[in-house]
Amino acid sequence: MLSTTDGQQNSRRARNEGSVGRSIPRVDGVAKVTGRAQYVDDLELPGMLYGATVRSQIARGVLESITLDPDYDWTDIVLATAADIAGNNVIALIENDQPALVPIGGEIQHVDEAVALLAAPDRRRAREAVQHVRVTTTPLPAVFSMEEALSGQILLHGDDNVFKSFLIRKGGDIEAAMAGADLVIAGTYRTPAQEQMYIEPQGMLAHWDERGRCHIIGSLQCPYYVHKAMKVLLDRDDDGVVIEQSVTGGGFGGKEEYPSMIAAHAAIIARKAGCPVKLIYDRDEDIAATTKRHPAVIEHRLGLYSDGTIAAIDVDVVIDGGAYVTLSPVVLSRAILHASGPYRAGHVRVRGRAVATNTPPHGAFRGFGAPQTTFAYERQMAKAARALAMDPLEFRRKNMLRLGDTTATGQTLSYSVGSAKVLDAVARVAGEQTVGSGVDADPAAVHRGRGVSFYYHGAGFTGRGEVHLSGRAAVALLPDGRFEVRSSSTDIGQGTLTIFSQIAATALGVPLDRVSIADQSTRHVPDSGPTVASRTCMVVGRVVDVAAQKLRARIADWAEGNDLADKPTATQAAMMACDMAGTASGEVCETAQYEHPPGIEWDDDTYSGAAYPVYGWAACLVDVAVDPHTYEVAVERCVHAVDVGKAIHPIIVKGQIEGGTLQALGWALLENVVYDGGRVANASMTNCIVPTFADTPELETIIVEEPYPFGPHGAKGVGEIPMDGPAAAVASAIEDALGVPFDELPVLPEVIERKLDPESAS
């Protein structure tokens, strides 16, 4: 099924070069299109029970008691509570503040928090039994908004409800700089929670073996996150828990940290039941209880000189962390590090706070804080260009960071800066703007408008994060002469299995079908760090590349010593494998570890230096049509140019960009999580909608390649950047069409109606 279009010459070259840069068929493609791929809910073990979770109904209060309905038949049902936890009742992450189950006498912090677990012979019984568990509580006053949290009237955390705060400073006094500007544009921007809405709901299957070891398999991004959390919760050593990923039906960050919670529950109830338990969330439960994108309020001031150059940028970011710390400090860090945008400015101040409320915790979602701040700064830039009567792309070009420029944290960009290329790429295809835009348009006609945005995204962990992680990966020559890549980077749809096969085969100089990827089990693969932060290809892919090169060199040495130097590597490998067959391990394995690029330094105390080893760059153009009667917004055109360094697999890259683009368009126009008293009021796919085929325009994707010298073949991250920018382009296009600004997402028809016609709306 290899692409036939390039003819024989290319296919011979591909065999030798391992196909980097070509869109080979995904290695997991056939299993997925035939329905053979095994997701967690497809797995069964003998004697398996089905689990269900009993949840709190109040946002905050003391858990007084858990009792069983005496009239219900409990004979084949198992119940577990916090009292059944062997180790420390926490989900270990950054702060150990979140319990796996609220204990009796403990404080409930949000609606739908887990208080008990059940297991039953079938799913229907398990869910039915949940209705017969009686939970009594004494409610306490709760906090439902960031404003209430900051007022400090009810304290949930410390003495100010602030989980974490940060400050970035560049240049001199910010007020003096603003005072010296010719024009200051100020705005307040609000973005809502967003549901990841992976189509496979979360789930885990746990069982304990006769040696007291706990095995958990499920839908997850980061096997070693779950491993770390389970060791603490279950009081086990490294070998006492084995975490394995099943084929995972999407994650987008939603399966970064939350799976530890479900793994904990499956493990606890399986232990109590003494048999395997599968715990799969209902869609409604998944929407109601699991993490979402952090809501944010961002105040942005932009000082400009009359010639259109930026004088100063001042940003204040507040994000709603929800009831527990989870990943909020890291999300906030990324939010503020991206808050001043890919622009040159002499004076910058960025402040950020993550606050505690009594909503279910917000967590990782593609972009990780950057989409929120990008929305704010790109709306500001749109307003600036408008105020200065400059072409919006021209305004960006004038102020964009270029090679050799210095970022807000003082990082000098010395390679892989694709800023001009992405702007040029969009400008080239933009064409004439559609007619009828602006305030003066015929009120009965469809209003059309255009918006653009320009942004960047740091790939990999922040600062020295990658050094601390020290991700490892291995490539082994197996006794049968085949190769195996071992890493804990999971494939959640983004194509890890395929691109790692390509990278390894290329480095080894062997055909692709000689390489396979080891199952993502903590028993078989080293810790490569989590599958997050657009780091899989760029960071771990590079480690795989190095490990494979080391192995190839070792094979070459062996061949040299055995007079086989003139044979192709695959042949040498087969003979070496035969030779090794008698040895203890029977295989030859090379491991490599992350190496930080030289000259990339970061200071956590002053929050300055190189925030990320490298950035991806992107520009987006959106044309909209607004219906004059229903105020529905149709995206008629969406052009997205993204600099990915090097596309190891162009179709997979395109798929990443387009998937992220649509999530951003959805966030801009129709996705909305509605809370009522800390409870998700629209916890179903019927009400919590995401874009369909019919809502989606033809997406125009342009891949730009500005290679990163320390990525595999020049590749850098692509997973998150497409989520960052399109929302601002949409809002600016609507402003262009209607002549009034839209600074809050989503821009629903009723929001437009309220703006245009406050009277009829009320």
Next chain:
Amino acid sequence: MKIQAEINGEMREFESSPWRRLLDVLRTDLRLTGTKEGCGEGECGACTVIVDGRPVDSCLVAVGQIDGRSVRTVEGLADGEILHDVQDALVRFGGTQCGICTPGIAVCAAHVIEREPGASRERLRELLSGNICRCTGYQLIVDAVADAAARRLARSDD
């Protein structure tokens, strides 16, 4: 109740309460786990199967309703190891990422191109709009289905 139905071309007879969801019977009793559950409320289309020539959400169908009818699931698309045009195109064009929506989309798209091989891209979007994909942004799926339709049309022209 005893239910008789043709499943992927094979007559099957089994015992079930008529009220159970077709989705559960397929996945649990018949071990046809290719059909997926994404929402259980008729919104996502991951559970799409063809009943008597019509695509339906199997999470909304009571199994009693299929008595005496024929059901086609994703397992019934390929001819042995030879993929259906739609499956082959989804692999080649990158129309599957995480893959959880793919069985439903493949089933629906196979039905669509068998009925309407000349459908435009816009029409394809309309016909497939009961199936949600959160990964792809749909573009590569439309590319794949359009290609499969074109190949089918070309074959019927010969």
